Amino acid sequence: MSVQPTEKVYIEILKQIKAIIVEDGLQAGDKLPSERELSDRLKVGRSSVREALRSLELLGLIETRRGEGTFIREATGHRLVEVLASFILNDNKARHDLQETRHIVIKDCVELAVRRAGSSTILKLTHLIEQMDTNEQEQVHNACKQFEKIVIQACGNHLLYRLYVELTGYGSSLQRANSYWSQAFCEEVLTLLQQKDAVKLTDLLSKQNDALNAIE
Incomplete structure (x- = not known):
C-alpha cells in the first residue's frame, strides 16, 4: 500500500514533463529544461525529476549529452x-x-x-x-x-x-x-x-x- 502514492507521484511527474514539452513547443532535437528548472516548475524534488528523466531515456525518448544537457530524440532517430x-x-x-x-x-x-x-x-x-x-x-x-x-x-x-x-x-x-x-x-x-x-x-x-x- 505504501508504494502506491509514490507510483502516483512518479506518473504525475511524467505527465507534467510531457505537458511542459507541449507548452514550450519543444520538438525533436530541442533541449529540455534542466533538472533544477523542472524541479522548480513542477514543485517536486530533483531526485523525483531525475528518476522520471531516467525512465524516458531508457525508453529512448530523450538523450543526455555530457556537458550539454538533455535533448528530445527523434522517434526513429536511432539505428x-x-x-x-x-x-x-x-x-x-x-x-x-x-x-x-x-x-x-x-x-x-x-x-x-x-x-x-x-x-x-x-x-x-x-x-x-x-x-x-x-x-x-x-x-x-x-x-x-x-x-x-x-x-x-x-x-x-x-x-x-x-x-x-x-x-x-x-x-x-x-x-x-x-x-x-x-x-x-x-x-x-x-x-x-x-x-x-x-x-x-x-x-x-x-x-x-x-x-x-x-x-x-
Whole structure:
C-alpha cells in the first residue's frame, strides 16, 4: 500500500514533463529544461525529476549529452531498424514473421478505424483518391502511402500506430517489394470504410496479404 502514492507521484511527474514539452513547443532535437528548472516548475524534488528523466531515456525518448544537457530524440532517430535488417531479418523465417505481424497490426488498426473514422477522415481519404487520378506514378505512390497511414491513424490507438510505423520501417530497410496499398486497393478500402463493413474489409486485407506472400 505504501508504494502506491509514490507510483502516483512518479506518473504525475511524467505527465507534467510531457505537458511542459507541449507548452514550450519543444520538438525533436530541442533541449529540455534542466533538472533544477523542472524541479522548480513542477514543485517536486530533483531526485523525483531525475528518476522520471531516467525512465524516458531508457525508453529512448530523450538523450543526455555530457556537458550539454538533455535533448528530445527523434522517434526513429536511432539505428535499430538498420541493425535488425542487416543481421536478424536476412533470415527468411524472420522476414515472414515480420510481414505476418505487420498484417495482424494493420488488420487490428483497420477494424478499429471502421468504427472510429469520422467524416473528416473520410474527406481526407477521398481527396487522396482524387490525387491518384494522374499519370505521375510517384504522385500516385505517395498518395497511396499517405492513404494507408491515415487509415491506420484513424484507429485512434497510438501504440498500435507506432507498431505499424516500426514494422513498416523494418520492411523498408530491407528494400523489399513495395507492400503499401495500391490505388485500386485504396479505392476498395474507402468504399468499405464509408459502408462501415468491417467483415468485408478484413477479408480484403487477408486476400491482399495472401497475394503478397505468394509473390515472396
